[in-house]
Amino acid sequence: MTPVPSFLVHPSSTIDRPVEPLAPSTRSWSRAFADLRVGFANRQLWAHLGWQDIKQRYRRSVLGPLWITIGMGVTALGTGLLYALILNVDVPTFLPFVTVGFIVWNFLSGCLTEGLQTFITNEGLIKHLPAPLSVYVLRTVWRQTLLLAHNLIVYVLVAAVFFTSISHEYTMSADGSGTHQPGLGWTFFLVVPGFLLVAVNGGWVAMLLGIISTRYRDIPQVINAIIQLLFYATPIVWTTDTLTKQKDLAQSVLNWNPLYHLIQVMRAPLIGQSVDALSWIVCVGMAVVGWGLALVIMKNYRARVSYWV
């Protein structure tokens, strides 16, 4: 074949191109941090996606997202009354406890189970539009936050009904034994740092376990298998006050349950209970260590996620 002279534009010269970087820049700290920075700055994107998820879930239903609130109300009320009966505790103090426990648990388990699937469920977007991974993590956490906001309506109702029972010093057991709680006071506002801590922890869980689960698809199954167990191992529908023997032993075992501390920093301020300093320390510690781990994984495997999904 005779060569055909091209009268089109020549390809651009490769002579004056920049020098190749010495090491591939894919696995660098700066890229991992840039992912977080750019992702967070895309506030409108993840906020919109998260809100869209909620609207989507309740599309074409008459009550829409109000079903979130109703569902939580039914669960909290039913379980609260049932367990108050079983455990022989005061309904007026136990019901707010169960309600808030459920609300916080819902947020935590949502961050965990949906966080694991963060990248897997966003496969289509990840493969078609370049975006930082943190956008999808923030989408998941933000969606859980919006669900939490809906559920807090139940808290407001329950707290209003039982306000007189938890507004002063109280104990949760019917006979007046058990831990004395201070009752609602200025400590209520600790719920803000409490929530932030829980959300920051939810973030690293979604990022770290999300990346690992994308590679090893058994991880979500493992978590789904034990999540029910975790629920019962955490004082949500029971308290250490209701245990008849070996309370101290139970408490010291409980101190090893990270979910207990996460629930505690958010639940206790909302129902006027006291929080151990240990809970705050554990939550801060988990946030620091967790994000450290997440960053290491991000540094090494951030760029692999689009290959793995």
Place this chain on the structure above:
Amino acid sequence: MSEAFPNMVSIEVWNASVDFPIFDAKTRSLKKAVLGKAGGRIGTENRVPIIEALRDINLSLKHGDRVGLVGHNGAGKSTLLRMLAGIYEPTRGSAQINGRVAPVFDLGVGMDPELSGYENIIIRGLFLGMTRKQMDKRMDDIADFSELGNYLSMPIRTYSTGMRVRLALGVVTSIDPEILILDEGIGAVDAAFMEKARTRLNDLVKRSGLLVFASHSDEFLMELCNSAIWMDHGQMKMRGGLREVLTAYKGRDPFEHMSQEQLERLGLTGDPVLPNGDSA
């Protein structure tokens, strides 16, 4: 950074390879691994089989480049586009992308079928770095260009492929991206709309700088591109002027039967011009 220096728009790729691990393809059972000694090496040393989708890609694209990608199915065109869009970072080698990228790939995916056209336009825009306000401002323009009218308030699942292409093209052409990456899927629109899209894409490329376009349509390539890459088995088989590459790829000169008028319309007459505007 790239906004301050519009001429900094560029894509640099050095010896880049893209290997896909295939996790769900069971290589061999343990039994076969034990018994299969006689046959020599069957798989790789890796436990996970790997598809080498791209190998040793070296590429330098600058402002003004309009590159067509040709090659058989499975030659690595789409993977290369995804690498240039920053979706796949090379497994070996490196790639540097300077500029705001707007990719349009396979149109079924990346859009939420349950959401309305409007919602999908907003989401796509947000993904491409726009704000909600900016997208709201462009909505009329996109609706106008895509000719979808009231359909924009319908869920995307009711759209035909061509209508999805109209929507996606409406978005990317309205937001002034610096690097435009188009996969072959955009051929699914009718001739009349194609004419309209061509003008708009041409304007866009002139303004914004860099286009990489995979297509099997000679005509479309000639309209939009000025150079080409021939991909074969994950490697760049040829890189050069569009005419040379198409001739080598097709085995005949696609321009030879063209009338002078057609050539003029395509702007293909006269002296060769370098990307920076200088005469060669």
